[in-house]
Amino acid sequence: MSATPDFNKPLYAPLAEIDPEVQNILDKETWRQYSGLELIASENLTSLAAMEANGSILTNKYSEGLPNARYYGGNEWIDELEVLCQKRALQAFHLDPAKWGVNVQPYSGSTANFAALTALLQPQDRLMGLGLPDGGHLTHGYYTAKKKMTASSIYFQSLPYALDPSTHLIDYEGLKKQARIFKPRLIICGASAYPRDWDYTTLRAVADEHDAFLMADIAHTSGLVAAGELADPFEYCDVVTTTTHKTLRGPRAGLIFFRKDSLKAKDLEKRVNDAVFPACQGGPHNHTIAAIATTLLQASQPTWKEYAKQVVVNARTLGDELVSRGYKLQTQGTDNHLVLWDLRPLGLTGSKLEKLCDLVGITINKNAVSGDASAQVPGGIRLGTSALTSRDMLADDMKVVADFLHRAVQVALVLQKEAGSKLLKDFVRVASTVEEGKVGAKTVIDLRREVRAFARKWPLPGVQSSKLVRPAGIEEDD
Ligand SMILES: *Cc1c(COP(=O)(O)O)cnc(C)c1O
Numbered sequence: 113m114s115a116t117p118d119f120n121k122p123l124y125a126p127l128a129e130i131d132p133e134v135q136n137i138l139d140k141e142t143w144r145q146y147s148g149l150e151l152i153a154s155e156n157l158t159s160l161a162a163m164e165a166n167g168s169i170l171t172n173k174y175s176e177g178l179p180n181a182r183y184y185g186g187n188e189w190i191d192e193l194e195v196l197c198q199k200r201a202l203q204a205f206h207l208d209p210a211k212w213g214v215n216v217q218p219y220s221g222s223t224a225n226f227a228a229l230t231a232l233l234q235p236q237d238r239l240m241g242l243g244l245p246d247g248g249h250l251t252h253g254y255y256t257a258k259k260k261m262t263a264s265s266i267y268f269q270s271l272p273y274a275l276d277p278s279t280h281l282i283d284y285e286g287l288k289k290q291a292r293i294f295k296p297r298l299i300i301c302g303a304s305a306y307p308r309d310w311d312y313t314t315l316r317a318v319a320d321e322h323d324a325f326l327m328a329d330i331a332h333t334s335g336l337v338a339a340g341e342l343a344d345p346f347e348y349c350d351v352v353t354t355t356t357h358k359t360l361r362g363p364r365a366g367l368i369f370f371r372k373d374s375l376k377a378k379d380l381e382k383r384v385n386d387a388v389f390p391a392c393q394g395g396p397h398n399h400t401i402a403a404i405a406t407t408l409l410q411a412s413q414p415t416w417k418e419y420a421k422q423v424v425v426n427a428r429t430l431g432d433e434l435v436s437r438g439y440k441l442q443t444q445g446t447d448n449h450l451v452l453w454d455l456r457p458l459g460l461t462g463s464k465l466e467k468l469c470d471l472v473g474i475t476i477n478k479n480a481v482s483g484d485a486s487a488q489v490p491g492g493i494r495l496g497t498s499a500l501t502s503r504d505m506l507a508d509d510m511k512v513v514a515d516f517l518h519r520a521v522q523v524a525l526v527l528q529k530e531a532g533s534k535l536l537k538d539f540v541r542v543a544s545t546v547e548e549g550k551v552g553a554k555t556v557i558d559l560r561r562e563v564r565a566f567a568r569k570w571p572l573p574g575v576q577s578s579k580l581v582r583p584a585g586i587e588e589d590d
Pocket of ligand 1: 154220221222223225248249251302303304329330331332355365
């Protein structure tokens with residue numbers, strides 16, 4: 113064998129050897145995931161198998177087009193992979209291949225949604241989605257008074273529907289009335305921050321009244337839908353989109369399911385496939401498709417239902433524990449993997465609790481709660497239990513987590529008082545003095561230490577945690 117020329121030598125060097133800087137960042141992030149409590153509702157921990165597939169040699173291959181209809185040669189095995197992935201997607205969601213098809217190429221949830229809109233609508237056609245402050249997603253037509261914020265409002269006319277301000281459930285009556293005036297071509301259901309299930313029968317009736325398409329974006333809940341733990345949108349919708357990395361626990365990507373026998377359009381299969389490529393995307397990410405395929409195999413197994421049930425039990429328990437400590441939740445509970453915690457009765461903003469929790473190793477995100485006066489200062493927090501469930505935590509462990517959160521709120525209230533103002537920048541200034549051992553230091557440092565010790569009791573998928581050592585660049589003197 114001839115010697116590898118110098119210009120090709122880097123191709124064979126492991127990351128740690130050729131690029132210690134990036135390796136160190138990776139190690140620090142691994143350490144953070146291992147040492148903290150991940151409560152962001154859109155996140156989860158994917159499997160070792162999905163990571164192996166995602167980091168595989170399939171990344172080298174171009175395969176624009178669909179199986180057996182590619183623009184490049186050499187796609188024999190890629191075709192086999194994509195067909196397998198499609199088959200498993202239909203199986204995981206219990207769909208009849210005579211009635212449903214799926215495109216597994218979308219790069220992520222947002223691109224899946226834009227491709228779906230491209231398939232269903234003409235430019236400037238009208239669509240309705242749940243408003244962003246009420247838990248909807250940016251890609252469902254979000255705009256502000258001053259700006260069309262997303263492609264879904266730039267290229268289409270959109271109108272949001274809302275929650276009933278007293279029950280905080282979807283205001284289906286309001287939606288029906290608005291639809292009579294707006295006459296949408298498409299109604300989108302699905303959300304990023306809605307703790308309850310959807311009434312698809314009513315949504316279908318409203319869509320039918322205007323001969324509109326009904327699309328469900330189950331990005332957050334698809335893992336629970338596959339398990340049969342939530343109502344089935346496939347019975348009612350023309351198109352269903354999802355991400356594959358939230359409750360579905362796979363790699364970062366998207367899927368678009370389309371009804372082959374839709375009464376609205378007989379050609380949905382062609383419309384969706386053409387919208388993904390060439391309208392919106394180029395070559396598929398075959399390494400990701402391999403990771404989706406192995407994820408869907410997992411989601412078709414009997415143990416998947418146990419995982420999904422546990423995610424919901426954990427969310428219910430976490431919610432109940434917060435309520436029993438006197439806190440307010442939007443709708444006072446949940447049907448799915450997330451709870452929306454309304455902090456407004458405490459006089460605390462979501463941003464402040466998010467910052468404080470970051471200091472102690474609990475990852476959460478600020479979130480609008482219905483009726484928030486300002487979208488800039490959200491009054492709530494969104495919590496999800498997918499990632500903790502994937503680290504083996506059960507209902508009793510949620511009690512410990514609720515207690516950590518309770519202590520974080522108490523400290524945040526003390527710090528807010530110390531700050532002497534309600535401004536986030538003053539809060540951050542005071543919170544950072546905690547690092548120097550001043551205000552509230554003991555409580556914060558104790559809490560951080562306990563959160564770490566608790567988090568490190570649990571395994572982290574894809575990592576041999578017993579072999580982890582604290583990487584350079586992470587200080588832990590407390
Ligand atoms: C997360 C999410 C998306 C977007 O997914 P990305 O992969 O982040 O692009 C779309 N719709 C809903 C409802 C979501 O929650």
